[in-house]
Amino acid sequence: MYCLSPKVKCNGKNSKGKQRYLCLICKRSFLWKSSKTLEQRRFNWFKLWITEGYSIRELAVIKRVSQSTVKRVIKHWLGQTPNQQVDNFSNTKHVIFDGTFLKRPRGIYAAMDSETHKLLYAAINIKESANDLLQFYSQLSKAGLYPESATTDGNTAQMKQLKNLWPEIKLQRCIVHVQRQGLSWCRRNPKRTDAKHLRELLLKLTEVKTKQ
Secondary structure, eight states, rough: OOOOSSSEEEEEEESSEEEEEETTTTTTTEOOOSOOOHHHHHHHHHHHHIIIIHHHHHHHHTTSSSSHHHHHHHHHHHOOOOOOOOOOTTTTOOEEEEEEEETTTTEEEEEEEEETTTTTEEEEESSSSHHHHHHHHHHHHHHHHOEEEEEEEHHHHHHHHHHHHTTTTTEOOOOOHHHHHHHHHEEEEEEEEOOOOOOOHTGGGGGGOOOO
């Protein structure tokens, strides 16, 4: 039998080039095998692609594999349909809505509690159009969501459908999106004096914490 909590050190490699380990207590040599499947061990690649925006080419370089291997991992996890169960959100009053493209014009669209930063609900294969958004918001409404305010990226279709479903809701635009769009207008090295001043204000926008 092997030790339950062994103290080990590297002990060369086997004939297939796999790392061997030596238990310093029982003096047995062994291979360490993961119980996870290959796709499960590579889930972090998919996570980096989704959350950090790494390209397939960049991931292939970082992980030292071919681009086709990275594509295969991404395709596998895109095929895993997430749980679509919607909880009761009657206590949630302030919500953030945002989405990201997987393959234009469709992608992932999500709702998050702006106070707790908890993910409320998300759906894939969503197009940020009136019909898809209304269906998404209706699911939340049926689950008891009646928010006092919503933060969006400024998409007019979002604001229109939010007002249709919750007429008294207060809408505001995400300051990160305001900053991003404003800086794209001003460019990195503006020549005009007013553009230079506006760029300085936009760079400080995320530092605003109070109404004053």
